[in-house]
Amino acid sequence: MQNMRKKIDPRMFPNYSDKRVVDRHMAELDTHGMSRREFLQLASAGAVASLAAASLGVPAVAAVEPTGKIAHLLMTLRLEYCANADAGAHGAAQALGLEITSLDGQLDSELQLNQFEQVVANRVQAVMLHAPGGGSIKRIAQLANQNKVWFDNTWGTLPWFTPFEAGDYYTLYAVPEEFSAHRAVTVEVCKAIAEKSGGGNIVGVTGVEGNSTDLIRSRGRNDALKDFPKIKLVGELPGKWNREDSEKAMEDLITRYKDISGVIAQNDDVADGCISALRTSGLRPGQDVFLSGADGTTKGAEMIKQGRLLATSANVPAYMGALLTTRLYDVMHGWKPRAPERLMSWRSVTMTKDNVDSYLARYVNNGNVPPFDYKKMSKIEHPNDWDPQAELFPMDIDLEWGGIPKPDGWSYPAEYVKARESGEADAVREEYAAHYKIKFFGSPPIKAT
Numbered sequence: 464m465q466n467m468r469k470k471i472d473p474r475m476f477p478n479y480s481d482k483r484v485v486d487r488h489m490a491e492l493d494t495h496g497m498s499r500r501e502f503l504q505l506a507s508a509g510a511v512a513s514l515a516a517a518s519l520g521v522p523a524v525a526a527v528e529p530t531g532k533i534a535h536l537l538m539t540l541r542l543e544y545c546a547n548a549d550a551g552a553h554g555a556a557q558a559l560g561l562e563i564t565s566l567d568g569q570l571d572s573e574l575q576l577n578q579f580e581q582v583v584a585n586r587v588q589a590v591m592l593h594a595p596g597g598g599s600i601k602r603i604a605q606l607a608n609q610n611k612v613w614f615d616n617t618w619g620t621l622p623w624f625t626p627f628e629a630g631d632y633y634t635l636y637a638v639p640e641e642f643s644a645h646r647a648v649t650v651e652v653c654k655a656i657a658e659k660s661g662g663g664n665i666v667g668v669t670g671v672e673g674n675s676t677d678l679i680r681s682r683g684r685n686d687a688l689k690d691f692p693k694i695k696l697v698g699e700l701p702g703k704w705n706r707e708d709s710e711k712a713m714e715d716l717i718t719r720y721k722d723i724s725g726v727i728a729q730n731d732d733v734a735d736g737c738i739s740a741l742r743t744s745g746l747r748p749g750q751d752v753f754l755s756g757a758d759g760t761t762k763g764a765e766m767i768k769q770g771r772l773l774a775t776s777a778n779v780p781a782y783m784g785a786l787l788t789t790r791l792y793d794v795m796h797g798w799k800p801r802a803p804e805r806l807m808s809w810r811s812v813t814m815t816k817d818n819v820d821s822y823l824a825r826y827v828n829n830g831n832v833p834p835f836d837y838k839k840m841s842k843i844e845h846p847n848d849w850d851p852q853a854e855l856f857p858m859d860i861d862l863e864w865g866g867i868p869k870p871d872g873w874s875y876p877a878e879y880v881k882a883r884e885s886g887e888a889d890a891v892r893e894e895y896a897a898h899y900k901i902k903f904f905g906s907p908p909i910k911a912t
Contacts, residue, residue: 473677507620508726516731533791534582535565535784536575538619541705542732543742543760544780545593551784551835558837559792559844570671570703572598579614580601589613589791591784596674597621600833602627611796615787615809622675622864626805628720634794637786637807641676642862644776644811645683645727651774651815652725653691654751663694663724666716668702668737670710671730675864680757682866684727702733709736723752730777731756731763738771749773759814761827767819776811777822779903781834782853789840796843803857803884803891810854812904825907836901836908852901852908857888 470491487862494812506844536550537545549565556563564582576599582590583606590612594600596619607614608630615635626633658884670677688696697720702709709728713736716804717723726741734756739746746752748771756763759777766772795801814822826834835852838844860879882888901908 485912487878506912508656514633530797531560532562532564532585532587533589533591534578534587535563535591535788535802536568536593537565538568538583538595539570539705540567541570542730543762544730544732544758547760547780548568548593548784551781552788554781554833554835555785555788555837555840558833559789561682561792563788566596567743568593570595572596575599576602579606579813583612583703586610588795591787592616592793593783594613594619595671597624600624601629604633607632613791613887615790617783618676618786619671619674622867623860623869623873625876625879626643627802628876633798633805635787635790635805636858637783637790637809638676638858639776639778639811640808640858640861640862641679641776641777642683642810643727643788644689644778644813645680645757647683647813648757648776649684649687649727650690650728651680651813652753653694655773656694656724660724662691664695664720664722665695665725665727666711666713666720666723667696667699667727668716668729668733669699669702670702672701672732675867678867679863680729690895693879696727697723702729702736703894704730706732706734706736706739709733709737711738711795713737713740714744717741717746726752726754728754728756731760731766731772734775735762735766738766757811759811759822759826764814764819764822764827767814767816767824770816771873774813774815777814777904778809778811779826779834779853781807781904783836785835785840786851786853786855788836793841793843797882800844801887801891802878803888806858806860806879807855808863809851809860810903818904821904825904829907830911832907832911833909834907839901839908848898850900851895852899853896854899856892857882 533556535549537549539545544852553563568578568579572595575594575753578684579590592614594616600621601624611632613632613634617637620636668679688694698716700712702712717740726737728737734754737754741748748754753773755773756775759775759779763772764774767775839850840852842849
């Protein structure tokens with residue numbers, strides 16, 4: 464107990480009565496958005512906590528740095544989807560008072576791992592990850608827990624690897640429910656072909672081979688084709704999620720198959736490349752050949768309005784950015800998710816010529832009007848009347864990764880099983896449905912000033 468008698472020596476600490484000393488320390492610590500008074504309160508509390516820990520024989524007490532800094536590691540800036548999503552992330556960050564940095568991952572998991580290490584060294588508190596695949600997820604999760612940096616991820620991941628196996632700092636994996644979404648847009652193409660000619664051949668231009676999202680979209684497409692026996696998928700090639708590679712893939716498919724009636728493109732950037740190839744070949748998209756996309760990008764909506772793209776599954780890229788940013792803000796400020804809230808999906812809307820105008824009005828031609836009430840998405844900012852502003856619900860990993868072999872020795876995480884067997888997952892679904900007031904395809908929640 465001798466250590467308990469240690470005294471606090473004021474000579475050990477800077478002279479915080481000097482404004483210049485305070486300002487110097489605030490600059491060095493990058494105390495973004497903090498007043499001098501708040502800094503002095505934190506400094507005093509931190510000093511007392513550290514000395515109290517030392518007196519008790521505890522090696523160290525780590526205080527969370529009040530930097531308010533997060534990073535967005537994008538999959539690639541070659542995709543319009545990523546630019547749209549980044550705009551949503553920045554909109555939410557600005558509304559919530561966060562400083563955000565965005566980095567281009569160039570479709571390279573190893574580069575993203577290096578970027579994660581870089582931003583951690585720059586003392587960010589949280590990272591929003593849009594991974595191209597699962598190559599670095601486990602290592603990023605390990606580093607996040609070691610450095611006490613929150614992170615969430617969307618789209619590309621390692622199937623059957625969940626936040627529960629990674630540790631508390633992997634707060635969320637979230638993606639739209641893609642099986643039914645891609646099934647629905649495939650149905651639109653098949654219906655148009657059946658109405659025009661009774662049947663025909665279609666081709667697929669996919670994303671990145673082996674990507675978890677690409678696999679589930681293909682499963683949804685193939686399931687839809689079971690209902691249209693006169694429509695055949697005769698071939699497919701990867702478009703690697705981008706316009707340029709998809710244009711080349713479509714050119715190759717046109718050469719191989721002379722009687723193409725439809726194209727199922729795995730996202731809107733892919734569809735854009737396919738449309739360019741078809742037009743170069745003298746085929747009229749929307750008349751000779753019917754196409755579908757996915758994601759609901761700005762370009763996708765414009766192509767539907769022009770009559771070139773028949774349908775897309777609008778998951779609204781800006782929503783992804785806003786959702787993941789808001790989650791980081793909430794956990795940074797002490798909110799703790801329940802098990803079903805760490806694996807979540809949201810519902811896409813099948814966008815066609817019938818509803819594209821409402822999308823364009825809210826998400827494209829909206830001037831400076833935010834498409835979401837970002838603060839209301841936060842449970843910290845709105846503990847009682849928070850609103851997900853989309854149909855958001857616990858993920859079914861058997862639907863998400865069904866058909867993908869499980870790793871040897873893998874078993875369902877105990878937290879995931881308990882949440883489903885106890886009814887907690889159903890309760891969370893009902894709770895989010897009850898809070899869903901601002902509709903995905905409704906009017907903008909904030910009016911122009």
